[in-house]
Amino acid sequence: MTRIAICLIFFWASLPLLAQDTAVYKPNQIRDFKLVPLPAIASNPANGWLFGIAPSATWRMGSPENTHLSNMVGNLLYTTKKQWLISSRSTIFLAEDSWILVGDWRFFITSQPTFGLGSTTPNSPEENPNQLGVWWGEQQMDYNWIRFYETVLKRISNSKFYLGVGYHLDVYSKIENFMEDEITQELIFSSDFYNQTKEFSLDKNTVSGITLNAVMENRDIAVSPYETNFALVSYKINPEFLGSNQSSSTLLVDYRHYFPLSETRKRHLLAVWGYGNFLVSGDLPYMALPSIGYDMFGRSGRGYAQGRFRGENMVYSEAEYRFPLQKNKETFGGTVFVNAASFGSKLTGENLFAKINPGYGLGFRVIINKENRTTISADYGFGQKGNSGFYLNINESF
Template structure:
C-alpha cells in the first residue's frame, strides 16, 4: 500500500501560525493479494487562528472482515465467518470556535454497503440483523468539542472532550432509522520527572435499527489494541484506556498501556464480569522535531490470548 501524508500549519502570518495547531491531510491506497482494495482521503484541519476545525474522510473499500458473534463471548478466536463487501463512505464534521477552544458545529455520515457476502460455514451462524445484503445510511447532527491539547497527533499536555449526536432517518434519505451518541474524553497529565500519563474514555450509544456493518466494533489501532476489529460488535460500546509515555533520550519514547471495554445490545447489559481487557507497550520514534511527530509501534495482548501489532504515525490518542 501507499500512504501520502502532508502536515501543515494553516496560519497565514508568523504570529497567526503561533495561534494555530498543526493540521494534516493524507491519501491512502492499499491493495492485497486477496483482492482487497482501499482508496481514501482523510483530513484534519485547524483553519487560520483556529476559527474552524474541518475533519473528515471519503473513500471506497472492497474489503474483508470477520464475524465471531455480537457481544456473547461464546466462540474461540478461530471460530469466525469471513465477510466480503464493497463500501462507499463520506464522514466529517465542521465546527466553529466560539471562544477559548470551545467548538460547536455539525457532524455528518454517509455509508453505502453493497455485495455483502458471508463465507460458507456452519458456525457461527449468519447473524439475524438488518442490512445483511446491502445497506445505506445517511445521518447528520450537532457536535461539541473542547480541544485544549497542545498537539492533535502526539499530545504532551492538555485535555480534549467531544460529544456528538447524529440522527439517521428515512426522511433524509437513509434506509434505516437510528440515532447515535458518541463521547470521547482525553486527558494528558505531566508526571515527574518527565513522563506523560494519558487517559481516554470512548463510548458509542445507538438507538433504533442499526445496519449490521455499522454496529460498534471492539478493537482497533487506537483503543482496545490487540483485539481484531469486530471481535465483538453490537449497538453499544464503551471502553477506557490509560497509557504511560516515558522519553528515552531525545528521540525515543517508551509506552505501556492498559485498556478495558465491551459491547452490549443495550446499556443495561453492560457488566463488569463481561468486560474485555488488553495490555501492551510500544516504542515511539521522533521523525520531525519541529512538528513534534512520532512514528509509533505498538504490541497489544488480550485476555482472549491473542496479539495485535500496529505501526502508525502519531499516538493512539
C-alpha cells in the same frame, strides 16, 4: 479523490506561500506546509500486512501564536489479505482557531472476521447457545465500504469550546459471508441473522445522517499531544429521507486527557482515553453497529482485531504511559498501555458491563519530524483467550 491527490493539491498551493516572508500571516492562507510522503508498511490483525503510501501533511492557516497545526493523514494501501484501503482523514484549524473542519473519507474493498454481538463471543466458530441455528465466533466477511464524514465546528467566543454540524454517510455493499475452513454444519451467519431480524438487506446497507457536535479542543498538537485535553459529544440523526435504510439515532462521547510527568521532558506523560458509542433510537445495520477499532483512526482495542466485538452499545477506556528512551533527545520513545472494552446487545440480551474484555501491551516510537511530531508507532498488544496483534502506524494512538 484519494488522499494522495489531496496532499498534492495542498503541496502545490503552498509553494508560492512558502516563498513569502513567514513573519507576515494572512488569515486562512496555508503556511509552514510540511509533507511527509511516507512509503507505508503497516500491520494489524484485521488486515495483515499493508503496503503502499501513507502521506502525512501538516500546515498552519494563521499565526503559530493562536492557530493550531492542521493535519491530514492519507492511505493508499494493498494488504496481504487482498484488500484495497484508500482513505483521507483531516483536522483543519482556520486562522485563530475560529473554525475546525474535520474530514474522514474512505473507500475500502476489504474483508474482516466478525464474531457476533456482545462481549462474550468465542474465538472459534460454533452454534450460539442462546440463538440456536446461528453461528457464533469467527466468521469471514467480504464487503465494500464508502465513508464520507465532514464536520464544521465554530469556536465559541475566545474559548476552547466549539459547536457545529456534520454530514455522515456510510455505504456497505457487496456483503458476503463465508467460512475459511470447510465446515459441514449449516447455520445462519451472525450478521445475516441480525439483519434479517431487523429487516435490513443482507448485501447492501446505507446510513446517512446529520450530526450535532460539541467539542473542547485544548491539545497542543492534535496528532501527538503532550498536554491538556480533548472532548467530543456527537449526536447523530439518521432519517430515511436522507437515504438511510431505517431511521435511527446514536450518541458518541470521547474524552482524552494528557498528564505531563516531567517539567523538562514533556514527552514523559500519562495519557487516558474514554470512549462511548450508544444506539439511542431505531436500529442500525450490522456493520454500522458500534465496534472495537472503529474510531476515526482505528486505534481502539489494541490486543484485538478490528471488529472483534460489536453491539448496540459500547464503552471503551485506555491508559498509556509514554516516555523518552534517550537521555537528552526526543527521537526514540516507548509506551506501555492497558485498555478495556464492554459491549451490550438488546438482540442477545447481554447487558453493558456484564463482561469486560481487557487488553495490554507495549510499543516503540520514532519521531521523524520534531516540529510537528510526526511519529512512527509500533505496538504489540495482548487480549484475552489468545487474542493478540502487531500494530504499525503513523502518530500516537490517541
